[in-house]
Amino acid sequence: MVDARKNLLKEDERSLVIINTSFLQIRKAFNFCMVLSVIAFVVINLFAFKFNISYNGEDFKESGSLINSKMPTIVSNRWIVLTTVNQPTKDVKYLATLSKWNVVVVADLKTPKNWTLDRVHFLSVETQKSMSETLNLVRKLPYKSYTRKMIGYLYAIAHGAEWIYDTDDDNRPIFGGLDTFDFADELSGVRFERNHSDPIINRLFNPYLFYGRPDMWPRGFPLEYFSQHNHTDANFRLCEVQKRAAVQQGLVDMDPDVDAIFRLLHANPTKVSSEHFNRHAPSIILGQKMYSPWNSQNTLFHRNAFFTMFLPTTVSFRTTDIWRSYFSQKLLHLIDEYVAFYPVNAVQIRNAHNYLKDFEDEQEVYLKSGELLKFLDEWKCSQNSTANCAIELAEQFG
Ligand SMILES: *[C@@H]1O[C@H](CO)[C@@H](O)[C@H](O)[C@H]1NC(C)=O
Numbered sequence: 001m002v003d004a005r006k007n008l009l010k011e012d013e014r015s016l017v018i019i020n021t022s023f024l025q026i027r028k029a030f031n032f033c034m035v036l037s038v039i040a041f042v043v044i045n046l047f048a049f050k051f052n053i054s055y056n057g058e059d060f061k062e063s064g065s066l067i068n069s070k071m072p073t074i075v076s077n078r079w080i081v082l083t084t085v086n087q088p089t090k091d092v093k094y095l096a097t098l099s100k101w102n103v104v105v106v107a108d109l110k111t112p113k114n115w116t117l118d119r120v121h122f123l124s125v126e127t128q129k130s131m132s133e134t135l136n137l138v139r140k141l142p143y144k145s146y147t148r149k150m151i152g153y154l155y156a157i158a159h160g161a162e163w164i165y166d167t168d169d170d171n172r173p174i175f176g177g178l179d180t181f182d183f184a185d186e187l188s189g190v191r192f193e194r195n196h197s198d199p200i201i202n203r204l205f206n207p208y209l210f211y212g213r214p215d216m217w218p219r220g221f222p223l224e225y226f227s228q229h230n231h232t233d234a235n236f237r238l239c240e241v242q243k244r245a246a247v248q249q250g251l252v253d254m255d256p257d258v259d260a261i262f263r264l265l266h267a268n269p270t271k272v273s274s275e276h277f278n279r280h281a282p283s284i285i286l287g288q289k290m291y292s293p294w295n296s297q298n299t300l301f302h303r304n305a306f307f308t309m310f311l312p313t314t315v316s317f318r319t320t321d322i323w324r325s326y327f328s329q330k331l332l333h334l335i336d337e338y339v340a341f342y343p344v345n346a347v348q349i350r351n352a353h354n355y356l357k358d359f360e361d362e363q364e365v366y367l368k369s370g371e372l373l374k375f376l377d378e379w380k381c382s383q384n385s386t387a388n389c390a391i392e393l394a395e396q397f398g
Pocket residue numbers: 112114115116
């Protein structure tokens with residue numbers, strides 16, 4: 001296993017060299033410098049698959065640098081990942097009580113130095129620096145960036161994660177919480193699917209409309225389609241058996257993820273929002289060539305989707321997870337994996353934001369989502385392996 005790790009590192013180095021040469025070109029149009037993260041993710045995922053790493057993590061003890069002996073015992077192959085700059089919030093404390101889940105918290109420069117919480121794998125900036133000796137990605141990630149969360153994904157993957165739950169320090173599971181996601185391989189349920197050659201507007205899914213709020217749209221929904229968009233009966237299928245979705249996004253009550261345009265029009269900036277959704281509509285899987293944006297606040301990933309989890313580092317905090325969601329859907333479709341939405345199973349009480357500042361951070365989302373979606377919808381992979389497809393796609397954003 002130690003040898004395997006050395007090979008992995010060599011691979012990582014080699015990829016970086018290749019990448020660095022084409023780097024400048026790639027940064028142009030969408031200004032994505034995601035290739036780096038793509039490579040790191042792909043390499044680490046392949047590694048995890050190849051050696052079928054088990055969750056007890058014994059094999060990793062030898063290598064030292066990823067494991068800190070003071071870390072808590074690993075309780076399962078399910079991992080919660082978040083990044084924070086605050087002392088443990090009530091929501092993080094709650095997550096740490098979930099006995100079936102491991103929690104990994106990624107620090108950033110502003111995170112209090114004395115941060116500590118029982119049962120939590122806390123990756124301090126120092127720990128991250130020692131991880132960067134073996135993981136190039138860690139060294140390349142900017143500080144004061146939400147994308148450092150990726151270090152938490154890598155940590156979980158390296159410790160044999162089968163499931164990763166992506167969340168934030170101000171979200172909390174409710175109404176059955178994480179148990180309402182589907183962990184079994186198959187389920188009976190609803191599918192959103194239409195003729196693949198229909199116009200994109202008909203293949204777009206608006207989860208808020210589906211769960212009873214036609215007046216709302218999720219951050220990242222291409223706004224040029226909103227006024228004419230609806231779901232018709234033709235979009236829904238009942239399936240007796242279908243594969244569980246590799247990405248499962250739960251809706252969030254109170255302050256769900258909407259863009260600054262929605263908030264500027266409808267929210268009272270001095271009050272806590274209290275939006276609600278229908279809790280009885282079923283979960284729904286979006287089929288091949290069906291799309292919706294989704295975020296990093298209440299989202300479960302199966303390991304088959306881990307290679308699509310990279311967060312682009314050169315776009316704003318309010319853009320990065322949206323770009324990932326589109327990119328990820330395309331890659332998942334290539335391997336016959338899908339994205340699903342679940343009725344509310346978390347709540348967010350968001351602290352005060354300046355909506356105009358959010359608006360500014362979301363400009364790329366407003367201006368480029370539609371264009372990005374069109375590009376992805378038409379994109380075809382010319383490679384013969386999924387890993388190479390991920391890299392090719394990242395390169396072609398340039
Ligand atoms: C960490 O430090 C802050 C202030 O410096 C203090 O309020 C807090 O109680 C400390 N936390 C722990 C766990 O010691």
